[in-house]
Amino acid sequence: xxxxxxxxxxxxxxxxxxxxxxxxxxxxxxxxxxxxxxxxxxxxxxxxxxxxxxxxxxxxxxxxxxxxxxxxxxxxxxxxxxxxxxxxxxxxxxxxxxxxxxxxxxxxxxxxxxxxxxxxxxxxxxxxxxxxxxxxxxxxxxxxxxxxxxxxxxxxxxxxxxxxxxxxxxxxxxxxxxxxxxxxxxxxxxxxxxxxxxxxxxxxxxxxxxxxxxxxxxxxxxxxxxxxxxxxxxxxxxxxxxxxxxxxxxxxxxxxxxxxxxxxxxxxxxxxxxxxxxxxxxxxxxxxxxxxxxxxxxxxxxxxxxxxxxxxxxxxxxxxxxxxxxxxxxxxxxxxxxxxxxxxxxxxxxxxxxxxxxxxxxxxxxxxxxxxxxxxxxxxxx
Numbered sequence: 475x476x477x478x479x480x481x482x483x484x485x486x487x488x489x490x491x492x493x494x495x496x497x498x499x500x501x502x503x504x505x506x507x508x509x510x511x512x513x514x515x516x517x518x519x520x521x522x523x524x525x526x527x528x529x530x531x532x533x534x535x536x537x538x539x540x541x542x543x544x545x546x547x548x549x550x551x552x553x554x555x556x557x558x559x560x561x562x563x564x565x566x567x568x569x570x571x572x573x574x575x576x577x578x579x580x581x582x583x584x585x586x587x588x589x590x591x592x593x594x595x596x597x598x599x600x601x602x603x604x605x606x607x608x609x610x611x612x613x614x615x616x617x618x619x620x621x622x623x624x625x626x627x628x629x630x631x632x633x634x635x636x637x638x639x640x641x642x643x644x645x646x647x648x649x650x651x652x653x654x655x656x657x658x659x660x661x662x663x664x665x666x667x668x669x670x671x672x673x674x675x676x677x678x679x680x681x682x683x684x685x686x687x688x689x690x691x692x693x694x695x696x697x698x699x700x701x702x703x704x705x706x707x708x709x710x711x712x713x714x715x716x717x718x719x720x721x722x723x724x725x726x727x728x729x730x731x732x733x734x735x736x737x738x739x740x741x742x743x744x745x746x747x748x749x750x751x752x753x754x755x756x757x758x759x760x761x762x763x764x765x766x767x768x769x770x771x772x773x774x775x776x777x778x779x780x781x782x783x784x785x786x787x788x789x790x791x792x793x794x795x796x797x798x799x800x801x802x803x804x805x806x807x808x809x810x811x812x813x814x815x816x817x818x819x820x821x822x823x824x825x826x827x828x829x830x831x832x833x834x835x836x837x838x839x840x841x842x843x844x845x846x847x848x849x850x851x852x853x854x855x856x
Contacts, residue, residue, distance in 0.1 A: 510697035512559040515705060524706040525656075526623030527564040529584075530554075531610050533631035533662075534601035535571030540632075543662035543687075544601050547630045550660065550687050550696075551596050554628070555589060557693075557700040563587035566617050567595050570610040571603030578610040584617050607631055608639030612837065615647045625651060626682065626703045628658045629675065633668025640671060642836045644678040646847065649752065656682035658703060660690065753811060753851040757794070760806040762814060770811070773853060774818045781824075784856040787812050789829040790836075792845035797831060805829030811851050826856070 515521040532551055538544040551567075566583030573579075582595035607629070618625060627647070648655055657679030659672040669684075676684040683702075690699045753766045762770070777783055789808030791800040808827040816822050837844035 507553055507556070507696075508693050509553070509556040510693055510700075512557065512697065512701055512705065515701070516559055516561070520708060521701075521705040522708045523561050524624060524704055525563070525626045527584075527618065527621045528587075528626040528628065528703065529566040529568060529614050529617060531607075531614060531627065531629045531631070532567060532569050532596070532599060533571065533607065533610075533629075534569050534573075534599055534603070535607075536602040536604050537632055537634040538571075538662065539602045541663060543632055546687060546691075547660075547662050548596055548599060550691060551630055552593060553691070553693075553696050554700060555592050555596065557696050558587075558589070558704060559700070561704070563704075564621055565592060566614070567592060567599075568610055568614050568617065569599055570605035570607060571601060573600050574603050576603050576605050578605050578613045580613070580617060584621060606637075606639050607633075607635055608637075608641075608643040609838075611640055611643035611647060615643070615650055618647075618651060624654045624656070626656050626658060627679070628660065628703065629672070630660045630662065630687075631668075631672065632663040632665060633659075633661060633670075633672040634663075634665055635668075635671055639838075641674050641678065644675045646836060648678050648680070655679055656703075658682040658699070659684045660687055660699075661685070662687045753853070754846065755807055755849045755851070757792075757845075757849065758803070760803060760810050762810060770814055771818075774815060774820060777815070777820050777824065784824045784826075785815075786854045786856050787815075787825060787827040788834075788852045788854065789827070790834055790848055790850050790852070791832055792848040793832045793835070793839040794845065801829055801831035803829075804831045807851050811853070 516523070530551060532547060534544060538547065563586075564584060565587035566580060566585070568578060568580050570578045572581070581599060582592055585591075611627075611629075614627060644657060648657075657676055659676040659682075661669055661672045661684065673684045676682055685699060690696045753769065754763065755761075756763065773785070777785065787808045789804035789806070789811075791804045791807075793800070795803075805827075806829075808829050812822070812825050812827045815825060832839075832848075835844075835848045836850070837847040839845050839848060
């Protein structure tokens with residue numbers, strides 16, 4: 475009888491262990507990683523340094539505990555670190571949901587990049603809390619305020635978010651950093667909604683791209699990602715004629731993703747019209763602040779040069795006060811911008827205005843900084 479009980483106990487224990495192993499996501503087939511040496515491309519003169527700063531955002535939140543995604547994310551981040559070519563860089567590593575907290579934390583940088591120091595920071599990251607990805611992206615924007623030069627933000631996450639906070643935070647980051655920012659997103663797991671969000675965030679950067687973790691886990695896949703992030707073909711080696719600028723916007727045709735931008739338009743690093751902008755307001759006010767006039771005057775100039783273009787003017791507020799009060803305030807903010815454009819020669823028929831009150835925040839209303847970002851008017855081409 476005792477022997478039968480012992481056999482049953484062993485059988486049950488083995489069953490639990492096997493079930494646990496089966497529940498974990500099997501890592502990609504390549505286990506031995508040998509980083510590809512990208513330094514040879516730099517030394518040959520065929521390639522040159524593309525970015526001066528990079529930030530890694532590593533998701534350590536509770537959903538990443540599923541299927542071994544968190545440990546795989548740390549491994550992929552480590553492999554990228556091992557593949558980065560030797561160059562002068564400023565680097566940072568920011569986590570979300572680390573050490574079972576609900577906070578985002580800067581665990582490395584922003585500082586001069588040292589491979590060994592970043593590796594130690596990656597190894598030391600622990601999960602699993604519940605910080606939204608958007609909070610980490612907002613914090614990364616603050617990390618980058620004092621940096622200079624072209625910047626890459628690389629996000630390692632499963633994309634499992636319940637709202638648009640992360641996408642909105644990425645849009646604000648792009649507005650703040652402009653053409654010097656590229657965003658790369660690496661997806662862990664196979665959640666369809668997570669994939670969609672990560673793809674959208676990558677597109678916000680207008681350069682950079684989305685990729686799954688499985689694609690870059692092997693040495694060659696990681697080398698491709700690292701090369702695309704940190705290196706670019708030397709301009710002087712491009713074929714004759716490749717640097718033409720047909721629309722004369724300052725971006726060569728071989729890099730221009732919007733080859734017919736309107737005359738006089740301000741464009742981003744890939745030649746697309748950086749027209750959409752934001753005008754911010756003080757609390758409870760709808761008068762235009764002095765710092766908004768350069769942008770509004772550019773809008774006037776561009777609209778006069780492109781008479782077919784129409785603009786939608788959208789007013790927004792923070793959440794302080796009643797819904798009715800904020801609705802009226804948002805309408806007044808939209809109206810004052812429309813009035814300014816009309817007063818400066820833009821036909822009112824080309825403009826539309828609408829107030830959205832508190833309904834479309836772009837940042838958290840729980841902080842003064844977030845509320846300040848929500849007190850705004852957005853201008854969009856129709």
